[in-house]
Amino acid sequence: MAFASTPDHPGPGMSSAKIVVAGGFGVGKTTLVGAVSEIPPVNTEAWMTQASKTVDPVAESDVKTTTTVAMDFGRITLGRDLRLYLFGTPGQPRFWPMWDDLCRGASSAVVLVDTRRLDVSFPAVNYFEHDSNVPFVVAVNLFGGVLTHPLEQVREALGLVESVPLLTVDARSRRSALQALVASLRNTLEKTSPLLAR
Amino acid sequence: MTANPWVRPYVLTRGRTRTNHHLYMHTLVSVDRFDQMVAGRLAPEARRLYERAAMSPESVAELSSHCGVSLGVTRVLLEDLASTGRIRINAETYDSPFDRRLLKRVIDGLREYA
Numbered sequence: 001m002a003f004a005s006t007p008d009h010p011g012p013g014m015s016s017a018k019i020v021v022a023g024g025f026g027v028g029k030t031t032l033v034g035a036v037s038e039i040p041p042v043n044t045e046a047w048m049t050q051a052s053k054t055v056d057p058v059a060e061s062d063v064k065t066t067t068t069v070a071m072d073f074g075r076i077t078l079g080r081d082l083r084l085y086l087f088g089t090p091g092q093p094r095f096w097p098m099w100d101d102l103c104r105g106a107s108s109a110v111v112l113v114d115t116r117r118l119d120v121s122f123p124a125v126n127y128f129e130h131d132s133n134v135p136f137v138v139a140v141n142l143f144g145g146v147l148t149h150p151l152e153q154v155r156e157a158l159g160l161v162e163s164v165p166l167l168t169v170d171a172r173s174r175r176s177a178l179q180a181l182v183a184s185l186r187n188t189l190e191k192t193s194p195l196l197a198r
Numbered sequence: 199m200t201a202n203p204w205v206r207p208y209v210l211t212r213g214r215t216r217t218n219h220h221l222y223m224h225t226l227v228s229v230d231r232f233d234q235m236v237a238g239r240l241a242p243e244a245r246r247l248y249e250r251a252a253m254s255p256e257s258v259a260e261l262s263s264h265c266g267v268s269l270g271v272t273r274v275l276l277e278d279l280a281s282t283g284r285i286r287i288n289a290e291t292y293d294s295p296f297d298r299r300l301l302k303r304v305i306d307g308l309r310e311y312a
Contacts, residue, residue: 013226013228013255013286013288013289013291014226014228014255014288015226015288015290015291015292015300016224016225016226016257016288016290017224017295017300017304018222018223018224018295042259042260042263071259073223073259073260075257075260076307076308076311078303078304078307078308078310078311079303079307081291082303082304082307083224083226083257084304084307084308085223085224085257085259087223087224087259101223101269102223104220104222104223105222105223105224105225105290105295106295107295107296107300107301107304134295135296174312175312178308178309178311178312179312181308182305182308182309185301185304185305185308186305188296188301189298189301189302189305192296192298193296193298
């Protein structure tokens with residue numbers, strides 16, 4: 001199958017979309033990705049090679065550093081020509097450059113929180129509030145199926161503005177996880193084309 | 199990772215760390231017509247990427263992970279392969295990740311998948 005295609009006129013190939021699943025260590029990112037992915041979540045050590053900044057941007061003698069980052073992802077094929085990728089963020093803040101790379105081109109983000117350890121997801125909430133243009137929702141992962149704190153309390157504790165949707169999810173449940181993904185995409189629709197979202 | 203620990207990654211890319219197109223981690227790569235002769239002439243890392251993409255379209259992140267080639271190096275090598283027409287970088291059909299038609303298609307697709 002060969003399509004006539006040039007950079008200006010892409011052929012009718014497959015396209016892909018991406019949702020980022022963020023949050024602190026142990027909040028259920030890998031569980032959520034695994035619950036909906038058609039492939040086993042790929043948990044991989046990605047090597048990031050970064051060029052340090054020098055005065056001359058084209059200098060070939062830049063000092064290079066290699067960082068190893070654990071990231072995981074899954075995928076869902078939606079019809080013949082569309083694939084959705086789910087990327088879990090590496091937990092530690094020292095991997096911010098990786099977060100930028102992961103979020104570039106993402107349609108939405110789901111920040112997972114665990115009410116027993118809200119603080120581990122603070123950096124992720126901060127990131128999407130201040131450092132990213134990807135619309136996001138916050139989802140309280142119901143470990144054991146029980147909501148231990150009312151959502152309004154969670155919203156207050158996170159300092160989350162009203163415009164950011166706050167929902168609950170059972171990351172182990174395929175159905176629940178899919179609903180959270182849909183909610184995040186609907187939020188993007190509402191934030192980016194508000195008149196057309198309905 | 200199966201990357202060769204004795205070779206600093208950028209040596210494989212002859213010092214290049216930037217690419218002309220931005221390849222997202224989820225950008226799909228495919229091979230329209232696999233050529234064994236071409237594969238035989240490629241360096242090991244590029245060959246692994248080329249052979250893997252020929253099996254079925256995969257994202258940049260998948261290729262990097264499955265072939266044990268770092269993301270940065272994967273991007274540069276894929277760009278080389280694309281510039282000589284060996285692989286197809288499936289250009290995004292939609293202008294933006296926030297394109298309304300794309301979002302609606304993904305939402306509908308997920309509901310069907312549920």
